[in-house]
Each structure stands twice: as structure tokens, then as C-alpha cells.
Amino acid sequence: MEENNLFPVFFKVNRLQLLVVGGGNIGHEKVSAILSNCLDANITVVATWFLPELVTLAKTAPNVTLVQKPFSCGDMLGKDLAIAATNDKELNGFIWEKAKGSRVLINVADTPELCDFYLGSVVQKGNLKIAISTNGKSPTVAKRLKEVLQEAIPGSINEVLDKLQTIRDRLKGDFTEKVKQLNQITEVLVKRD
Structure with missing residues (x-):
């Protein structure tokens, strides 16, 4: 029987440098997920264009920088984590190669086999935070479990x-x-x- 061999970790993203490549819906989703957990996260978003909602979101976060240009190898310098969030599989593969060459942990959106880590569903009540992973098999199940736990855990x-x-x-x-x-x-x- 297959097992989930992931090791759960909570990153202090206000102490790390994150790179998100992609300014569309996927990039917006990833940046939103990170900021919903830590508004002080240090995020650089590189893309040739940005969804207006992402631009608005970046204005509310003190440490989000939008860089409008194509991705290049130098974008990995000084980064701790990277997320390839474009809808171009070939570009995502190239970003993955550069991350691996730079020894940067990477998540390639919707490509579990190219992920060093996943962004799981998160339940938070005050200081209690629970991350849910299905090992990349079903984000929908993780989302439903999140809803159940969010309701079940008392506000107190x-x-x-x-x-x-x-x-x-x-x-x-x-x-x-x-x-x-x-x-x-x-x-x-x-x-x-």
C-alpha cells in the first residue's frame, strides 16, 4: 500500500526569500495562499504581465515585489523557495531546472512530480494551524477536510x-x-x- 512520505514543516516565510514566477491566476492564487498565512512574507513575483488583482494584493503586503520581465536564471539568486506558477509547462520545467541547479526548493503548480513541497490546505484558529496533505492526489479532499475541521475546532x-x-x-x-x-x-x- 502506498504511503504519504511527506515530512510536514511550517516555514517562517517572513525570514525566507520566496520567488513566484507567474503573474496570472495561478501566481495570484499562490501569492494569496502565502500571504493568508503570513502578511510579512518576502515574495518576489516575476512575470511578463500581472493580473490586476495581483497588483492590488501586492499593494497591501509590505514585502511583495512585482518584477515585470521574463524569468531568467538570476532570479533564483538569494532565494530559499520558488514556485513556478505559469500556465506554460515548458517554462515551468525550465524554472524547475534552474531551481534544482541553484539548490532552491521548488513547487511547480499542478505538477506533483516536480515539487519539493506542496502548499496544502490550512486550517487556522488563532495560534493553532493544521496543514492537510493528500500527497498531491486530491486537493479537493484536502479542501473538504479543511471545511470540516474549521467548523469542528472551537473558536476558544x-x-x-x-x-x-x-x-x-x-x-x-x-x-x-x-x-x-x-x-x-x-x-x-x-x-x-
């Missing part, structure tokens, strides 16, 4: 997290002992009646 979860952080900060002992105590305290969250 942030208060719970704040209180648990206070408790965690007050606990004494080594790491193992702290984990044991936190497990006892949080058991009520999963206890069935």
Missing part, C-alpha cells in the same frame, strides 16, 4: 493554548517529566465520556 482554542503555555512555563523538571505532566493535563481534551 486560542484561550486553551494560552493557558497551556502558562502551565508549560511553570512546570519544573527535565523534558521527559514536563511532557508527562502536560500529557496528564491535556488528557481531558481527548477523553471520551
